[in-house]
Structure formats: structure tokens, C-alpha cells
Amino acid sequence: MSGPISNIRPQPDPVLVDIADYASTGVIDSREVYSTARLCLMDTLGCGLEALSYPACTRLLGPIVPGTIVPNGARVPGTSYVLDPVTAAFNIGAMIRWLDFNDTWLAAEWGHPSDNLGGILAAADWHSRTRIAEGKPPLTMRDVLTAMIKAHEIQGVLALKNSFNRVGLDHVVLVKVASTAVVTALLGGTRELLINALSNAWIDGQSLRTYRHAPNTGSRKSWAAGDATSRAVRLALMALNGEMGYPSALTAPTWGFYDVLFKGKPFQLEQPYGSYVMENVLFKISFPAEFHAQTAVEAALQLYPEVHTRLDEIERIVITSHESAIRIIDKVGPLYNPADRDHCIQYMTAVGLIFGELTAEYYEDAMAGDPRIDALREKMVLVENPQYSRDYLDPDKRSIANAMQVFYRDGTRSENVAVEYPLGHRRRRKEGIPLLIQKFKTNLARRFSVTQAEKIMEACGDQVQLEAMPVPEFVDLFVV
Numbered sequence: 001m002s003g004p005i006s007n008i009r010p011q012p013d014p015v016l017v018d019i020a021d022y023a024s025t026g027v028i029d030s031r032e033v034y035s036t037a038r039l040c041l042m043d044t045l046g047c048g049l050e051a052l053s054y055p056a057c058t059r060l061l062g063p064i065v066p067g068t069i070v071p072n073g074a075r076v077p078g079t080s081y082v083l084d085p086v087t088a089a090f091n092i093g094a095m096i097r098w099l100d101f102n103d104t105w106l107a108a109e110w111g112h113p114s115d116n117l118g119g120i121l122a123a124a125d126w127h128s129r130t131r132i133a134e135g136k137p138p139l140t141m142r143d144v145l146t147a148m149i150k151a152h153e154i155q156g157v158l159a160l161k162n163s164f165n166r167v168g169l170d171h172v173v174l175v176k177v178a179s180t181a182v183v184t185a186l187l188g189g190t191r192e193l194l195i196n197a198l199s200n201a202w203i204d205g206q207s208l209r210t211y212r213h214a215p216n217t218g219s220r221k222s223w224a225a226g227d228a229t230s231r232a233v234r235l236a237l238m239a240l241n242g243e244m245g246y247p248s249a250l251t252a253p254t255w256g257f258y259d260v261l262f263k264g265k266p267f268q269l270e271q272p273y274g275s276y277v278m279e280n281v282l283f284k285i286s287f288p289a290e291f292h293a294q295t296a297v298e299a300a301l302q303l304y305p306e307v308h309t310r311l312d313e314i315e316r317i318v319i320t321s322h323e324s325a326i327r328i329i330d331k332v333g334p335l336y337n338p339a340d341r342d343h344c345i346q347y348m349t350a351v352g353l354i355f356g357e358l359t360a361e362y363y364e365d366a367m368a369g370d371p372r373i374d375a376l377r378e379k380m381v382l383v384e385n386p387q388y389s390r391d392y393l394d395p396d397k398r399s400i401a402n403a404m405q406v407f408y409r410d411g412t413r414s415e416n417v418a419v420e421y422p423l424g425h426r427r428r429r430k431e432g433i434p435l436l437i438q439k440f441k442t443n444l445a446r447r448f449s450v451t452q453a454e455k456i457m458e459a460c461g462d463q464v465q466l467e468a469m470p471v472p473e474f475v476d477l478f479v480v
Helices: 014-025 031-051 085-097 113-133 141-161 172-186 191-203 220-240 257-261 276-280 291-307 323-329 345-355 371-377 386-393 426-445 450-461 463-468 471-476
Strands: 314-321 380-384 402-408 417-419
Touching: 014 141, 014 172, 014 191, 031 085, 031 113, 031 141, 031 276, 031 426, 031 450, 031 463, 085 113, 085 220, 113 141, 113 172, 113 220, 113 471, 141 172, 141 276, 141 463, 141 471, 172 191, 172 220, 191 220, 291 314, 291 323, 291 345, 291 402, 291 417, 314 345, 323 380, 323 386, 345 371, 345 380, 345 402, 380 386, 426 450, 450 463
Parallel strands: 314 380
Antiparallel strands: 314 402, 402 417
């Protein structure tokens, strides 16, 4: 018979303390990382603007109760909505993630650190408008960029050695944790309040990956991050209002996160929090597609000039890939919706071989009905290259390699086209930045007049001017 359980509260878990200390007092002094954060801000908002062209996204947006009036409410870019910060965070977060076109981080766990912008921007805008109404100075866009850098770092460092997907949890748990930390700090929370808020983020029910995998892949994967970052704003506000925390949220025997959801294993943290993740983040520049397939689609486009006139002659197509890609986007059989298709490497590369491009429209039902796509999918074989898998996890490389070769019935074959680093990788940053800026301009043109788009570009194009700009002034540039 066991003895009574001690009711003496322990000191907060070190993981909570480290995140809280970094979010509240961590110093970011790299000019490069602030420049990258500015590009990330532009790209992330642009992805959200593009998503507003899709009714499946816009039907989820707006106030929970139509007609709700929120004093000093947060604005939702590209819309006329004025919302409470929790709802605004969901709106912005869902827009950002809808088309699977915002930035990516790949490690033991993967994810999209710019998902955190939903909570950051909504909270910063609402808080700033409230402060102005009280005669106080607003936050500036440098505060937003700093919060973005820190959210990227928290999410990304936790992902380096800790695979949440292998225990069935979705990566948006890290969005919730990172957003909770930086939003609580942004709103003026103390170290103690940060720890309280973070403990509740870990204790919360966490999303299962059910909606990302066959046979259940669906549109929740497009709003799950919005849900996570909005929940973070809610937890931050509760902590600021005095709600208690739970010091051993991770380590409590039987009832803590580790024992309940992580098979009893503590997190492995291989480096301190700094600015590594934002510096090395992967931008999606070429295609709105799950990132493990980006280089495969690049290879398909290189083969397109040769292949698209010989589709009927193809015997098989071999895609050489890495373990993570094979585990999550290797799919056979029917694909039921756009969310299913943009997480199928065979579908994405088939579109590239047939059409020589891949845009969001190709995931819609009208384009998916082209019988040539499924015909090519049936001829594809995925094989793992163990070196690709090792390089994927190598911190000095972080490659996302894929190769493709087409074999014809007459015995001839195409070149085996291998692409190790996608266009948005840090190793191809110089090549990618002009295209990233053009992507932003294209997305601005979808929603705004030439004059309004030019004002936004002017504000975003100057690092010093942008960092000094009050948050509401910046957000108002995006109101329609």
C-alpha cells in the first residue's frame, strides 16, 4: 500500500522557467534576424490575403456573434472586421495557414512558426488601441517583430529533438505554447504570470493529428493553428487577470504532460533560446504545398518540358525521398478534398509534370477531376534515400531533398533530377528574397487598390520605418 501523496508544491518545471525567462527578458541583437522577421511578416500576411479568395476560409471568419461591437478591437487584415483579440487571433491564424503557403520549420517535429502571428498581431493591436484610449503609448512594430522572433525560437527549439507527431499529437501544441509565452509578455505579464499561462497551455487538451492523415485528412488542418494561437491569447488574458498556474504541469507523476501524453519521456533541449529558428526558417516561395514535397515539385517542373508531351508513354515514376516525407505525404487511393491533395506528394508532383506549375487552384475539385493526375499517381513509387533522411536532421544542413526519375515503356528514362534544398531555404536566401517580395506584391494586388498596396509596400520596405511604426497604424494599412 502506497503512502500519502505530498501536497507540497514544487518549484516550476525548468522548461516553463526557461521559456518564461526568454520570452520576458531575452535580448535579440541580430540585424539579420530582424530583417528576416520583416520578410516573414510580409509573407505571412500575404498568405492570409490570398486565403481570402477562398469561401471555405472566409465562412469561418468574423465575430462569433454577428453584430458584436468591441471597443478598441483588433482589426483583421484584408477585411473590415473589428474583433476581440481572441477571435481576431483565430481569424488571422486561420487565414495565414489556410493555403499551406506560410513558412515552415522541419526537425524531429515540424510546423509553421509564423502561425503565431495570429495571436501576436491581434493582441498587439487590441492592446495598443486600448493604451491609446487611456492616453498611453502604443506598441510598435519592433515589438511585434521581437515577439515573432521569440515565438519562432520557442516553437522551433522545442521541435528540434522532440517529436510530438510520433505520439499522435499535432504540432499546433507548440503554436499554443509559443504564442502563450510571447503574448503574455507582450501584454506586460511578469515572469510568474508567464509561468502560470504556460503551465495552462501544456495542461490544455492537445490536438490529435487525425485531421492531417489518411483516411481523415480534412480542412481542420487549415484552421487548427488559428485555434491554437487564439487559445493562447485567451490563456494569456486569464493569467494577466490573476488565474493560477500549475508548477509541475510537465513533470507531475501520472498526471503531468510527460506521463499522460509523451510516454513518460522528458523533453530533450539541445540548445538555448536565441534567434536560430528565424535565421534558418524555410519560406514557401514557389508552391502552396506541404514543405516535404517542395523539392519534389521543383524536380517535377525541371522534368516538365520533356515529360508533359510523353505522359502516355510513362511506365513508372520513381521519387527518391526522406523518411519524414514518406511517413506523412505518401498517399495512394482517392483524395477527397483540397486538404487531402496538398498533403499528397504524388498529387503535387503529378500536377507539376502535367501542367508545369502548382498553384492553390489545382487542389480544388474542378482541377482535381483531370484524369491524367490520378493516372500518373498510380505510376509513382516512393523510395527512401537514407542519406536524405540523415541530412534532413543534420543541424548544419537541414536539407529537404527529393529526386525524381521517369521511366518510359520503350526502355528510355529521364535524367534523375535531385533537388537538395528548396528555394526558400537559408542556403538559397539570396535567390529567394526577390521572389518572396514579388509573392507579397501579388497577394496585395488580390485585395487592395494600387494606391493602398503601394502604401503597404512603402511601410514594409524600410526596416527602420517599419520598426518605429505604431501597431495600429500598420494594421490600418490593411483595412478594407
